[in-house]
Amino acid sequence: MxxxxxxxxxxxxxxxxxxxxxxxxxxxxxxxxxxxxxxxxxxxxxxxxxxxxxxxxxxxxxxxxxxxxxxxxxxxxxxxxxxxxxxTHEALKAFAQSYLRAIQPKVVGITGSNGKTTTKDMTASILETTYRTHKTDGNFNNDIGLPITILQMPRDTEVLVLEMGMNHPHEISELSLLAEPDIAVITMVGESHIEFFDSRDGIAAAKFEIVDGLKNEGDLIVNGDEEMLMKRLSDPHHFNQTTFGQKENNDIYPVFIESSMKKTIFSTNLDPKTAICLPLPGEYNVNNALAALAVGLALDVSYKNIIKGLSEFQLTAHRLEWVLGFNQSQLLNDAYNASPTSMKASIGSFLNSDNPSPKWLVLGEMGELGEESERYHRELSEVIDADQVDHVLLYGRLMKELYDELKDDVDFQAVNLHYIESDLDQLIDYLKDNIQHKDYLLFKSSFSTNLIQVVEELKI
Known part of the structure; x- marks a missing residue:
């Protein structure tokens, strides 16, 4: 205790x-x-x-x-x-930092516009094969949650995995200076919270703040496919760097990927003949796994244990979570968070899976996208193939933009396209009236739309 x-x-x-x-x-x-x-x-x-x-x-x-x-x-x-x-807030942070320095675990800090929670869960699972590991619980990743996470750390912790979130400049810097990570990870740069920044480059700058507290000779593990991050590595720095991504100029990259509805198999340039199986769909999750793999290597975890950790990891609730639903349907709950990048990735992965059952897209609006919100919602049409989907159910005021984009497309005449602006009960009733035996449904939205409640109502 x-x-x-x-x-x-x-x-x-x-x-x-x-x-x-x-x-x-x-x-x-x-x-x-x-x-x-x-x-x-x-x-x-x-x-x-x-x-x-x-x-x-x-x-x-x-x-x-x-x-x-x-x-x-x-x-x-x-x-x-x-x-x-x-x-009192400053006192909380000071107490947390004092405790952290007393225990002296290796600290891994993880940030990114998308994928940080999945990467955190993968990283912790890898490290647990070798070390006594403590990680951020749920969404305790801000200037209140992170100190609490530290103060919940058992005294025998050897590695602490901290997720670092933000929606304004300088917030990541504050968290990094508090946690003083030995290893820092940046998963990617997307559009999340872009209404609080001038551009994606502004978001990249904010994510790069994670190096502010990185220990001398620490390790920065960064998505090498992100030009806006890579240009910030051009100057001399006090840390070592490892890049991951899809391109072959990265230190770690995949040589094979195969994704199905419930798992993803891949191998890397480090050991091309050895397959790694992730217990979740989506080729885009391979990048998260590569980042976690890089952390494992930086902390001398064997490749065998890295594979074990990735194959056995469990996601934080409401992120790519399969649940059995009404009328024996299969519900893929990814309704905790959404940005244009993650929304497109989830939709593409779901629709490109080889499952022949009828497929639904249940999409809620995305928040904190600023003046370009309407455009970002319209552009989701680019990844929705009418030949791959049977039902598209859109929810929230901004999703009217996507609805208008699809309803006039002749290719979507055979798709059951429906829009509900704000009545959650109407949404639930529509689903219960129309879901057929063994249909597959993807739920994706920002947390504020409360699609998680819809999934809860449909679970059996």
């Missing part, structure tokens, strides 16, 4: 009050959410849309024994030890 003395916490965060009387008191977990708080926890009252200090009584009721505190101590409640700090 994790455990910290109050004296150690106070020293890590530079407490402003005298805690000598509580020096030997211990906390065994850290939480900013009173709904998930455990007994003997340290409560972190963050100030955002709501002020977490207002929830201190609930924290005490749940069993919190200590809390960071940035209000006047005269307003302090009784029954809990308060650690006075100027900023």
């Amino acid at each position: 994790l455990s910290w003395k109050i004296s150690a916490v106070a020293q890590a965060v530079g407490a402003l009050n005298d805690l000598a009387d509580y020096a030997d008191q211990r906390v065994t977990s850290v939480s900013f959410d009173t709904r998930k708080l455990q007994s003997n926890a340290l409560f972190v009252p963050l100030i955002a849309d709501n002020d977490g200090h207002e929830y201190i009584d609930q924290a005490i009721e749940k069993g919190a024994v200590a809390a960071f505190w940035s209000r006047d101590l005269a307003d302090a409640p009784e029954g809990i030890t308060l650690i006075e700090v100027e900023d």
Whole structure:
């Protein structure tokens, strides 16, 4: 069980009050959410849309024994030890970094517009064959989630795998400087969150911030097919670099790929005769596997164990997750996140699979695409082949752009094309009325559309 003395916490965060009387008191977990708080926890009252200090009584009721505190101590409640700090969020980060430096695991930081969660899961599975490994849980990949991930790390952890997300400039830099990775991975540059940047090159610059905290002589593992990333490698740097990608000028590239509805087989230039089997569809996932493979090699994992880790890894929920659905249908749930790049890749992989059963595309709108949102939605038509799909069901205001693009295309006259703007219940009812025995359905959208709820309603 994790455990910290109050004296150690106070020293890590530079407490402003005298805690000598509580020096030997211990906390065994850290939480900013009173709904998930455990007994003997340290409560972190963050100030955002709501002020977490207002929830201190609930924290005490749940069993919190200590809390960071940035209000006047005269307003302090009784029954809990308060650690006075100027900023509770900064204190959380300082505590996490102090703990990280005490444990000293090898740190792997992973970022990218798409594929970072899959790459994180693949990487952790590879490393678990050889090391005691801890990884980011769910989407705890921002300036709050990443410190919590660190503080959930067992003391015997040898390798820590951290996903680093962002939607604004300088956020990756902050995470990298906190985590000080030994290995940094950039999966790709896409259009995700482009409304907050001037261009894809601006996104590339933001992703490259991951090197800001990379240790001297650390390893940068980067998608070599991304010109906007490669041009940033032209100047002298303090790190080693390994490239992966589809092109043969990369350090690691595939020489063979074969994808079906539920698995992908490939081999690499490092051992062309040895096949690697991924338990998920999509040729685009090979790049994620190559990045994870490169991390394994950087940490001296044997190729045999790398293959084992990739063949046995499990994805975070709601990402390329096959579930049995209504009327014995097969539902491919990839509705947690979407960008034009990932949407096109998922659609292409799904439609190009060799399964003869009727296929549905259930597509929700994509968020945070800025002024070009309508164009990005229209351009999805480029990867939807009328000869390969039986039903196209589109949901969300912006998906009207794709609907209009397809409905006037003569090739789609034989396709069951339907559009629903905002009524989720109508969407569920339409699916239940029209799904036939053993149909195959792909669900892909941004999280905000809540297609995940639709999948839950259709599961059996």
